[in-house]
Amino acid sequence: MTFIYQLINGVQIGAIYALVALGYSMVYGIVKLINFAHGEIIMVGSYAVWYCMAQLGLPWPVACAASIVVCTIMGMTIEKVAYKPLRKSERISLLITAIGISYLLQNVAQLVFTANPRMFNNFIGGDFVVGDRNFSNATLATILVSVALMVGMSLLVSKTKIGKAMRAVSEDQDTAKLMGIDVDRTINITFGIGSALAAVAAVLYCCSYSQITPTMGSMLGLKAFVAAVLGGIGSLPGAMLGGLMIGISESLTKGYIDSQLADAIVFGILIVVLLIKPTGILGRKTSEKV
Amino acid sequence: MPDESRSVLDIEKLGIDFGGLQALDDFNLHIQPGEIVGLIGPNGAGKTTVFNLLTSVYAPTRGGVKLLGMDLKGKKTHEVTQSGIARTFQNIRLFGGLTVLDNVMIALHNSMDYSMFEAVWRLPRYWKEEKEAKAKAMELLDVFDMCPHAYDQAGSLPYGAQRRLEIVRALATNPKVLLLDEPAAGMNPSETAELMENIRKIRDRFGVAVFLIEHDMSLVMGICERILVLNYGLIIAQGTPDEIKNNPTVIEAYLGQQRGE
Amino acid sequence: MNDKKGVSLDKKGLLKQTWFRYVINTALIVAGYALLMLLVNEHVLNKYQANMLIPVGYNIIMAVSLNLACGYLGQLPLGHAGFMSIGAYTAALFTMAVDLPPFLEMGLGLLFGGLMAAVFGFLIGLPALRLKGDYLAIITLGFGEIIRVIILNLDFTGGAFGLKGIEKHTTLTWTYVLVALTIFVIHTLMKSRHGRAILSIREDEIAAESCGISTTYYKTITFTISAFFAGVAGGLYAHYLSILDPGNFGFMKSVEILVMVVLGGLGSMIGSVVAAFGLTLLPELLRGFEQYRMVIYSLLLVVVMIFKPSGLFGKYDFSMGDSLDRLFTWIRGGLKIRKIPAGGDGDGEAKKDA
Numbered sequence: 001m002t003f004i005y006q007l008i009n010g011v012q013i014g015a016i017y018a019l020v021a022l023g024y025s026m027v028y029g030i031v032k033l034i035n036f037a038h039g040e041i042i043m044v045g046s047y048a049v050w051y052c053m054a055q056l057g058l059p060w061p062v063a064c065a066a067s068i069v070v071c072t073i074m075g076m077t078i079e080k081v082a083y084k085p086l087r088k089s090e091r092i093s094l095l096i097t098a099i100g101i102s103y104l105l106q107n108v109a110q111l112v113f114t115a116n117p118r119m120f121n122n123f124i125g126g127d128f129v130v131g132d133r134n135f136s137n138a139t140l141a142t143i144l145v146s147v148a149l150m151v152g153m154s155l156l157v158s159k160t161k162i163g164k165a166m167r168a169v170s171e172d173q174d175t176a177k178l179m180g181i182d183v184d185r186t187i188n189i190t191f192g193i194g195s196a197l198a199a200v201a202a203v204l205y206c207c208s209y210s211q212i213t214p215t216m217g218s219m220l221g222l223k224a225f226v227a228a229v230l231g232g233i234g235s236l237p238g239a240m241l242g243g244l245m246i247g248i249s250e251s252l253t254k255g256y257i258d259s260q261l262a263d264a265i266v267f268g269i270l271i272v273v274l275l276i277k278p279t280g281i282l283g284r285k286t287s288e289k290v
Numbered sequence: 291m292p293d294e295s296r297s298v299l300d301i302e303k304l305g306i307d308f309g310g311l312q313a314l315d316d317f318n319l320h321i322q323p324g325e326i327v328g329l330i331g332p333n334g335a336g337k338t339t340v341f342n343l344l345t346s347v348y349a350p351t352r353g354g355v356k357l358l359g360m361d362l363k364g365k366k367t368h369e370v371t372q373s374g375i376a377r378t379f380q381n382i383r384l385f386g387g388l389t390v391l392d393n394v395m396i397a398l399h400n401s402m403d404y405s406m407f408e409a410v411w412r413l414p415r416y417w418k419e420e421k422e423a424k425a426k427a428m429e430l431l432d433v434f435d436m437c438p439h440a441y442d443q444a445g446s447l448p449y450g451a452q453r454r455l456e457i458v459r460a461l462a463t464n465p466k467v468l469l470l471d472e473p474a475a476g477m478n479p480s481e482t483a484e485l486m487e488n489i490r491k492i493r494d495r496f497g498v499a500v501f502l503i504e505h506d507m508s509l510v511m512g513i514c515e516r517i518l519v520l521n522y523g524l525i526i527a528q529g530t531p532d533e534i535k536n537n538p539t540v541i542e543a544y545l546g547q548q549r550g551e
Numbered sequence: 552m553n554d555k556k557g558v559s560l561d562k563k564g565l566l567k568q569t570w571f572r573y574v575i576n577t578a579l580i581v582a583g584y585a586l587l588m589l590l591v592n593e594h595v596l597n598k599y600q601a602n603m604l605i606p607v608g609y610n611i612i613m614a615v616s617l618n619l620a621c622g623y624l625g626q627l628p629l630g631h632a633g634f635m636s637i638g639a640y641t642a643a644l645f646t647m648a649v650d651l652p653p654f655l656e657m658g659l660g661l662l663f664g665g666l667m668a669a670v671f672g673f674l675i676g677l678p679a680l681r682l683k684g685d686y687l688a689i690i691t692l693g694f695g696e697i698i699r700v701i702i703l704n705l706d707f708t709g710g711a712f713g714l715k716g717i718e719k720h721t722t723l724t725w726t727y728v729l730v731a732l733t734i735f736v737i738h739t740l741m742k743s744r745h746g747r748a749i750l751s752i753r754e755d756e757i758a759a760e761s762c763g764i765s766t767t768y769y770k771t772i773t774f775t776i777s778a779f780f781a782g783v784a785g786g787l788y789a790h791y792l793s794i795l796d797p798g799n800f801g802f803m804k805s806v807e808i809l810v811m812v813v814l815g816g817l818g819s820m821i822g823s824v825v826a827a828f829g830l831t832l833l834p835e836l837l838r839g840f841e842q843y844r845m846v847i848y849s850l851l852l853v854v855v856m857i858f859k860p861s862g863l864f865g866k867y868d869f870s871m872g873d874s875l876d877r878l879f880t881w882i883r884g885g886l887k888i889r890k891i892p893a894g895g896d897g898d899g900e901a902k903k904d905a
Contacts, residue, residue: 090625096810099806103848106849107848225689275681275690366765368765384754384755384758385759395744397749397764399744409745411739423744431695550881
């Protein structure tokens, strides 16, 4: 039975990783940038929801909506102010800027909210029973909402006009421009969508793990990033697959081996993947023309 | 027919598949020392692929390459260069942020021998070899009248000069065969004529065989002693410039089927 | 059209003035040391200020060694702190285990620290350097984290509690000598055919291969050398702080060093030195603004990247000889002394700078 419990835990955290990994993959697919600041967006979303509920006393639907709005605006602003000017620069400059933004967000949060953990009230009440263990309904909600969003994203990318634009821009920016696609707007919207997903992930995360700190985003973001790479960075189904795999591996490691080593195992998986198939399980191989 | 026993480069049944696509097949060529051979064909015919195979950028699916009798199978790109095949690139690949002189000095890397230890502690061998290499580099640059530009940044040179620098750099590796990938691209007729002069000059002075890819027919017909025509990965014709010029298969490949035939 | 001078490793005047240059450089290094000792002994610099120069020192070594792999080789290793920690722990465990005269103990400790870090640099480099760009960054980040977690979980490293009671062998002298040595070695290496090979890989790897340069060999050995010096810096760090906490060597530390290299200018050694100097002292200067320190730090990074991605010095590498050359030319111009060409070389007048 322990295996089933660990599996459920794994799927739950994996679902959260998957939502975050989606954001990483979407952004990487379109601008070839590892947005290190993505993890911090989750942190921002968490604080937003907490602030609305604990400090402003707003009901949870409003707080969630506010969080999504805040994150979306934040993501789009960062793109416009910090990443767009560097679009034609060296990759290393973009990467370092992203790292800088990540630190900036962490430290501003530390300044405003202090490093003391904030407690979050799980508003998804109740629990359900599997075998002889109780699982919070938050777990169930996490899985259901994530699946719904993943399906939604797939439809968005494959069936809508903006989805088509996103795919076009990720293939060839210049040609997309010539076809009349507003590349700047498309990229900006992609960041927005990724950030909105991060906000939802934030809310779900907080319901299950009630502590909010300024540094919560960094490990979470890093692991979700590993998930994106594992599944194939740039591939949306890959992000979901990777998220689940990392979540389950982490959970099984904590359950059967040693919770201390869980982090090392996650990075170990990363390294193995990068050595065997760097483009990930579902990723596409790109080659340089000689 | 070319005398195979004295060839400098022997390419036998060379072929490569990319996934399901046969990009090159049954490519045979024996280049003689000092020969200037041209490779022409429509875009996408597989010409640069031949160069990439010769320099181990790709590994062949079929066939092999021998340089002066030595099999190049399994050798890495830098080993192929060390053995004696040098190349230039279709889209110029210079070390743009470095000086013209350094670009050539880098190609002279293997003509020097001093270790890192000797470099750090500036032992006599460092000084001797650096001096010799610099002299050799200047000598090579002088062939193309580029000495005044020795300390200019390579990336800031005008296009024609960059192409010339790439050739100088390739020569610095002391090759037996020089592969030139569209050396006249973007050049006007007078520059092209100068290039033709220079290629002959290089061949005469350094004794290298030249194998070049080109679209500019004046250059190809002007200096190539032999021409191969490639289309869809296969050699469709081979011969002297006159033979190729009037070959109907070649004409069809480039122009499509003539009306009324 | 870029009319900047490219990074050149061979100036026209080199062979004429070489011995002179070396004498000048050596004299300056010795003079610098003498000056430093004077300032300390005469209490112009108080003890606290003198001690502050030690972190400056090992950060310079960290930055300069990272610049080797990052600025010169053109890769983006994000696990540099991992090598520092390996060097730190190795050196510390060695000096704690043996009982030799301080000079010998420290010297050997640093050497072993550097060598151990180099071994790991090699082992990590072999697989990692097969990847390009972003993937290399990610994998080195992964390795850095794995090193941290492993050290955290080993018994003999003290685990989460760290290592305590390391003898404070690190002095200003040790630091100064090692900084000078590091800069010397990397500088002379870069101004040689090996340095050119390294730069060529940064500029265009495919072209470098076709010039006969084994990119695998040079990438691996550069990575290893870079790790070696990081290990030495780690040893200095360990014997200065006297305690080691594995948490100090995570991704954050790697980023701090990366910031120094980037701010100084990728590919500029003087840039790394100046940036390391400034950024190590900055927190001290901002003592009063403790809370705002990190915010300013990260804001600075972002602003510099957006407005001047090439950093303070760009790719410019300071050359004492060149600066003196220019100084003498200027003086000669003022005094209207004619330049008499030395026999044989025929290089003529120095080329005008753009």
